[in-house]
Ligand SMILES: CC(=O)SCCNC(=O)CCNC(=O)[C@H](O)C(C)(C)COP(=O)(O)OP(=O)(O)OC[C@H]1O[C@@H](n2cnc3c(N)ncnc32)[C@H](O)[C@@H]1OP(=O)(O)O
């Protein structure tokens with residue numbers, strides 16, 4: 320039976336003529352127009368990136384390879400005794416667009432088990448860092464420290480043919496992805512559990528192994544599977560995906576590229592918002608002497624935040640205009656496992672109160688919660704209360720999407736990314752007579 324790499328190769332050969340035809344026969348077709356507002360406004364809405372891995376509809380949310388989140392969860396083979404899929408099966412799905420059989424998903428589980436050994440120098444490097452360094456900085460450094468392992472960089476230096484770029488990129492992507500849960504768990508136990516790492520269990524799948532290496536009982540394995548899949552991809556324009564893609568477009572390998580993407584994810588307007596949500600919630604409770612707020616108290620706290628010129632973390636989005644389905648998917652989990660948790664009840668209360676206030680405030684184009692509004696509270700419930708670690712979990716998930724993307728970018732020969740910049744004078748010149 321053909322393995323993941325063979326099927327991916329077949330898919331690549333099918334897709335290449337599409338790109339070639341679009342470029343050769345329709346390269347001059349006008350596809351989008353750009354306003355000055357978009358040029359100054361962070362390129363919002365400009366359609367200038369291609370990916371088939373996921374797509375984001377402002378009203379509906381993300382679709383992975385054409386499937387919504389519930390459809391994706393339903394379609395993929397599940398880990399034993401779990402209602403969540405194998406992360407490895409999801410990787411297969413994102414890469415190929417095909418739902419793997421259980422056998423095919425298990426082949427990837429076995430492949431990742433073979434690849435998961437982390438070089439000892441990574442642990443040495445992490446131990447040499449200041450213990451109070453942010454875990455995202457540690458993760459980024461650990462990833463780039465492994466750059467010497469890159470098959471892509473080696474083969475490039477040997478003079479590899481362009482048509483082959485995807486293959487070592489795929490190898491690097493699989494190696495990196497297989498090792499990331501172990502690196503993340505190591506960072507956690509180094510920083511917050513007195514340097515007491517737990518070795519990988521060679522028989523477990525990625526989600527199960529991550530829970531094992533964190534030292535947390537079931538259903539934390541399901542939390543990991545759900546979390547990694549939900550955070551994997553959000554089309555290509557978000558900061559972490561775009562950064563990874565941009566760096567890889569210069570033919571930097573997966574280690575350099577993903578490390579750069581991790582750095583982008585560490586911004587509080589992007590991935591770090593999940594730690595900010597918990598920090599903000601703790602701030603509310605601290606102000607009230609440790610008790611949960613009433614709706615009136617919460618309303619005041621929300622206004623205080625807005626009036627002091629800060630954002631409500633976990634709310635708003637650059638593209639979405641409705642409640643993020645990733646928020647809803649996590650809420651479904653919480654209703655099952657955390658229904659009585661006061662922090663979850665507070666998250667629910669914020670969901671009842673904050674959108675109205677953001678609408679009244681009148682600035683945010685989207686007053687609804689995003690993925691980050693719900694994720695930290697789940698971690699807190701399972702004992703991961705060190706909230707500066709939360710974005711590391713996001714990063715492990717994000718790796719699935721961005722690594723699938725850069726493998727395909729090389730397969731389809733997408734070129735070096737290099738948009739054009741203009742000066743303010745040029746923009747003003749364009750407005751003359753208007
Ligand atoms: C995984 C993710 O990255 S999901 C997003 C995670 N980030 C957060 O949750 C942080 C809070 N949210 C935000 O800061 C924003 O909504 C962003 C960064 C996500 C999107 O930014 P934009 O696309 O620029 O949003 P939008 O067009 O709605 O912004 C318009 C105004 O509303 C403000 N606004 C947007 N969201 C919020 C919010 N949650 N609280 C307060 N103000 C907000 C913006 O700061 C901006 O103000 P300005 O005109 O004074 O500059």
Ligand SMILES: O=C([O-])CC(=O)C(=O)O
Nearest residue numbers: 552553556557558637689
């Ligand atoms: O799409 C975005 O800009 C931000 C986001 O939700 C993500 O990257 O997951």
